[in-house]
Amino acid sequence: MNEELSSTEAIPVVGREAAPASANRRSERRLGWMLCAPAAVVMVAVTGWPIVYSVLLSLQRFDLRFPARKAWIGMDNYATVLSSSFWWNAFAVTMLVTVVSVAVELVLGMVIALVMYRTIVGRGLVRAVVLIPYGIVTVAAAYGWKYAWTPGTGFLTRLLPAGSAPLTDHFPAIGIVILAEIWKTTPFMALLLMAGLALVPEDALKAASMDGATAWQRFIRITLPLMKPAILAALLFRTLDAFRIFDDIFVLTNGAQNTSSVSLIAYHNLIGGLNLGIGSTMSVLIFITVALIAFVFVKVLGTSAPDAGRR
Amino acid sequence: MDRTAGGITRWSVVNLLVLLYALVPVVWIASLSFKDPSTFAEGTFFPTRWTWRNYRGIFDNADFVRGLGNSIGIGLVSTVVAIAIGTMAAYAVARLDFPGKPLVLGLSLLIAMFPQISLVTPLFEIERSLGLFDTWPGLILPYITFALPLTIYTLSTFFREIPWDLEKAAKMDGATPLQAFRLVIVPLATPGVVTTAILAFIVCWNDFLFSISLTSSSRARTAPATISFFTGSSQFENPTGSIAAAAIVITIPIVVFVLVFQRRIVAGLTSGAVKG
Numbered sequence: 001m002n003e004e005l006s007s008t009e010a011i012p013v014v015g016r017e018a019a020p021a022s023a024n025r026r027s028e029r030r031l032g033w034m035l036c037a038p039a040a041v042v043m044v045a046v047t048g049w050p051i052v053y054s055v056l057l058s059l060q061r062f063d064l065r066f067p068a069r070k071a072w073i074g075m076d077n078y079a080t081v082l083s084s085s086f087w088w089n090a091f092a093v094t095m096l097v098t099v100v101s102v103a104v105e106l107v108l109g110m111v112i113a114l115v116m117y118r119t120i121v122g123r124g125l126v127r128a129v130v131l132i133p134y135g136i137v138t139v140a141a142a143y144g145w146k147y148a149w150t151p152g153t154g155f156l157t158r159l160l161p162a163g164s165a166p167l168t169d170h171f172p173a174i175g176i177v178i179l180a181e182i183w184k185t186t187p188f189m190a191l192l193l194m195a196g197l198a199l200v201p202e203d204a205l206k207a208a209s210m211d212g213a214t215a216w217q218r219f220i221r222i223t224l225p226l227m228k229p230a231i232l233a234a235l236l237f238r239t240l241d242a243f244r245i246f247d248d249i250f251v252l253t254n255g256a257q258n259t260s261s262v263s264l265i266a267y268h269n270l271i272g273g274l275n276l277g278i279g280s281t282m283s284v285l286i287f288i289t290v291a292l293i294a295f296v297f298v299k300v301l302g303t304s305a306p307d308a309g310r311r
Numbered sequence: 312m313d314r315t316a317g318g319i320t321r322w323s324v325v326n327l328l329v330l331l332y333a334l335v336p337v338v339w340i341a342s343l344s345f346k347d348p349s350t351f352a353e354g355t356f357f358p359t360r361w362t363w364r365n366y367r368g369i370f371d372n373a374d375f376v377r378g379l380g381n382s383i384g385i386g387l388v389s390t391v392v393a394i395a396i397g398t399m400a401a402y403a404v405a406r407l408d409f410p411g412k413p414l415v416l417g418l419s420l421l422i423a424m425f426p427q428i429s430l431v432t433p434l435f436e437i438e439r440s441l442g443l444f445d446t447w448p449g450l451i452l453p454y455i456t457f458a459l460p461l462t463i464y465t466l467s468t469f470f471r472e473i474p475w476d477l478e479k480a481a482k483m484d485g486a487t488p489l490q491a492f493r494l495v496i497v498p499l500a501t502p503g504v505v506t507t508a509i510l511a512f513i514v515c516w517n518d519f520l521f522s523i524s525l526t527s528s529s530r531a532r533t534a535p536a537t538i539s540f541f542t543g544s545s546q547f548e549n550p551t552g553s554i555a556a557a558a559i560v561i562t563i564p565i566v567v568f569v570l571v572f573q574r575r576i577v578a579g580l581t582s583g584a585v586k587g
Contacts, residue, residue, distance in 0.1 A: 025408075032409030039400035039459055040415055043422055046456040050433035057433065115329055119322045126326050128573040129333045134580075135569040136337065139519050139535040140558030144340040147551055155339065155356040183336060188580065195581035237424070244426040247519045251539065263428040263520070270432050271524060283429040290426050 051287070057280035064274035077281040087282070089258050090265040093174060097261065098242040101181045105238060106231070108182065109189030116190065117197045134187045142251035145180045170257045177259065180248045185241070189234055196230025197223070232303040239297070240290055262286050337562070343555035351551055365552035366560075375557060377529045378537030382561070385447055385533060386515040389454035393511050394504060396455075397462030404463060405470035419460035427457070431524045438525060445526045450533070453521050458511040465510060465579045469503025506575040509568050516565060534561045 061073045081087050116127050133141070148154040151165045166172035200223050208218050224231075246263040253259045255268065266286065270279035297303040339356065347360040369375045404412060434453065435444070443449035473496070481491040522536040529537065538557045541550040569576060 028407050029409040032403040032407040033411060035399040035403035035407070036411070036415045038396040039463060040418065042396065043418055043456055043459055046452050047422055047425065047430060050430050050437060053437060054429065054433040057436065112329055115325055119326055121319055121322050122326050124573070126329055127577060128570050129330050131569045131573060131576065132333050132337060132566055135513060135565040136562050137517050137535050137558070137565070139538060140340065140562050141336060143538070143554050143558050144336050144343070147343055147555070148336070148339055152352045152354055153551060155354055158354050187333070191577055191580050240424045244428060246428065250519070263426065266428050266432065267520070267524060270435060276432065276436055279432040283432045286426045287429040290424065294424060
């Protein structure tokens with residue numbers, strides 16, 4: 001992953017110097033494998049075979065309502081999905097939600113991170129309360145937003161012109177989905193960014209301040225460049241997380257007014273339509289998209305995959 | 312730092328804004344849950360007529376009580392298993408040098424970022440053929456899998472910070488290996504393990520997609536999925552109050568955990584995410 005890893009591997013292992021190096025290394029290797037085996041087996045068993053299986057399913061006509069018509073049909077499912085306007089609409093909605101919410105979260109998260117890091121009063125209280133949106137169950141929060149925007153019931157619809165029902169219009173509904181997503185996940189972003197802030201040496205900021213740099217200049221010229229790895233890692237995590245958005249849209253609109261995300265449309269093809277072939281095709285396409293996003297982040301933007309334990 | 316009266320006032324205002332951001336939506340759900348159903352149409356932020364009716368209603372609802380039991384049971388089993396096998400892997404990752412370590416970490420990272428929906432479709436069919444569909448194990452397996460990456464990453468960070476030399480020192484002072492482990496290492500490792508267990512439990516408790524896709528009855532359906540089936544047609548005239556009360560009930564345990572273990576959870580969540 002990177003060259004710094006060697007420093008962690010150099011941690012002396014208890015007792016290595018006591019026995020002949022090679023025998024010791026071998027037993028250490030065996031112990032390492034034995035300890036990792038259960039976790040690795042579970043992870044591979046629960047994800048490995050299903051991934052292969054979904055690729056196989058995606059190449060078949062397989063509708064549970066018409067099991068007799070099951071047959072291998074090559075790439076036909078992909079042609080069906082990729083020429084469907086529903087799929088591309090869901091893809092566009094997912095991309096829109098992802099890009100807008102992650103962008104807003106970055107800015108808002110940075111503000112909250114700075115507040116949590118710099119505030120001189122009630123620091124513990126702020127840091128604790130900010131965790132509440134993170135801890136709340138997504139579905140529970142989504143119902144809160146839904147009722148807040150429901151005509152009659154909601155305190156937020158009362159702020160709008162009489163008769164508005166924002167959840168029943170395409171763009172307002174997407175706006176509310178984005179709002180719910182931002183509210184819930186900004187604290188997580190803020191925590192990751194706050195950890196990045198801790199890496200910026202106070203001395204550098206003080207020196208710049210003495211040289212006459214304003215607070216804004218210090219932030220742009222010193223803090224941001226030093227935080228770049230932390231920011232990119234946070235962006236990567238949140239982008240991939242936002243791309244799988246499901247709970248919020250399920251509760252807020254359940255895909256009405258063309259607000260389905262790719263996850264929701266795949267779910268409806270599976271549970272509503274019982275069409276395993278099409279559902280699996282969408283699953284594979286979503287997986288490929290996520291892999292492409294990760295690839296862009298890692299190769300093009302130079303995000304380093306976090307290696308456990310480095311701060 | 313600016314510790315003048317002006318600075319304190321300014322920071323207090325900023326803090327207040329952050330607190331409002333985090334609290335207003337939660338207080339709104341709580342206040343909905345205490346509203347008398349006949350007053351929903353008023354659309355006020357706080358209840359005009361307070362009632363416990365919504366809470367009594369959901370605890371009279373067998374499906375919700377069952378869902379709550381399923382959530383707690385499935386969450387606990389998944390957490391315990393994930394912590395047990397995750398601790399072993401994290402120890403190996405933090406303390407041992409062996410080829411294949413990057414593979415374990417890479418696999419964890421891959422799963423942490425994996426779109427769950429891509430697993431739901433094949434798991435739906437596989438679990439139906441194995442008889443795991445609509446059962447506890449049918450949800451526990453994916454929950455363990457998605458809790459493991461977090462467990463391994465977070466715990467290996469905590470383990471790196473344990474002063475392992477103390478174990479050697481204890482042995483030199485005459486402690487047996489078991490004593491050294493039990494009296495020195497276990498107390499040092501416990502806080503990290505507890506924090507990680509809470510984070511893993513939150514992952515399981517929060518899940519909605521697996522629960523709604525891999526169950527078809529209240530046999531294994533967890534609370535968040537059960538709530539989405541509340542309708543106005545059955546024992547509730549209007550599901551709004553019931554849903555709000557249920558939302559508060561499933562939120563409270565997590566909020567309590569988070570507030571009590573705030574400092575450690577922050578350390579756990581940010582571990583491994585930032586490179587030094």
